[in-house]
Amino acid sequence: MAATPRSEPDADASTNSSLQFGTVEALEHVSKLTDVGAMTRLLHECIAYQRALDLELETLLSQRSDLDRQLSNLQKSAEVLEIVKVDSSFMLSNVTSTSSLADQVSAKVRHLDLAQSRVQDTLLRIDAIVDRSNCLDGVHKSLIAEDFESAASYIQTFLQIDSKFKDSSAADQREQLLSYKKQLEGIAKKRLLAAVDQRDHPTIIRFIKLYTPLRS
Numbered sequence: 380m381a382a383t384p385r386s387e388p389d390a391d392a393s394t395n396s397s398l399q400f401g402t403v404e405a406l407e408h409v410s411k412l413t414d415v416g417a418m419t420r421l422l423h424e425c426i427a428y429q430r431a432l433d434l435e436l437e438t439l440l441s442q443r444s445d446l447d448r449q450l451s452n453l454q455k456s457a458e459v460l461e462i463v464k465v466d467s468s469f470m471l472s473n474v475t476s477t478s479s480l481a482d483q484v485s486a487k488v489r490h491l492d493l494a495q496s497r498v499q500d501t502l503l504r505i506d507a508i509v510d511r512s513n514c515l516d517g518v519h520k521s522l523i524a525e526d527f528e529s530a531a532s533y534i535q536t537f538l539q540i541d542s543k544f545k546d547s548s549a550a551d552q553r554e555q556l557l558s559y560k561k562q563l564e565g566i567a568k569k570r571l572l573a574a575v576d577q578r579d580h581p582t583i584i585r586f587i588k589l590y591t592p593l594r595s
Contacts, residue, residue, distance in 0.1 A: 507544040511552045518559040534560050535592035
């Protein structure tokens with residue numbers, strides 16, 4: 380009896396575990412298998428691959444609670460961040476409002492300072508007018524009483540006030556003061572010459588001293 384010829388081993392009988400299950404190439408490879416041994420080995424590999432997938436799935440499922448907890452924490456963090464965002468927007472609005480209010484208050488303070496400065500200047504000018512009038516009245520009375528020292532002092536004070544507050548409305552007062560000054564200078568000159576002629580040293584010194592305030 381002739382020996383039955385042995386079939387040639389399938390070219391794919393040497394299939395190894397490098398096959399990537401789940402791919403189109405793996406499916407095409409399986410459909411071409413004709414060797415039972417290769418099919419058996421591939422089946423065992425597929426079972427091993429399935430078990431590996433099951434283990435990986437179990438591992439992932441065991442981590443689910445932790446993942447759920449982390450997801451919950453993330454959601455809470457998102458809620459907190461949203462609250463912080465709202466609070467930040469509210470705070471920014473308050474800061475902007477406060478800044479605007481501060482600018483308004485600052486402007487009002489500057490306005491009040493300016494108004495106060497003007498009022499103060501007006502009061503000083505009013506005081507100057509009153510002081511000028513008092514000086515004129517004092518000069519007049521002192522001349523009548525021949526209290527020439529007091530008259531010279533009033534004239535000096537008037538001129539000092541007048542140099543500090545230049546006021547066109549005080550022209551009449553200034554003219555009156557200059558008239559009193561001229562009158563006092565005439566009296567001082569006349570009395571001084573008479574004292575010199577009489578060699579009255581106390582009187583000479585008295586009237587010479589009058590020229591100092593009159594030159595102010």
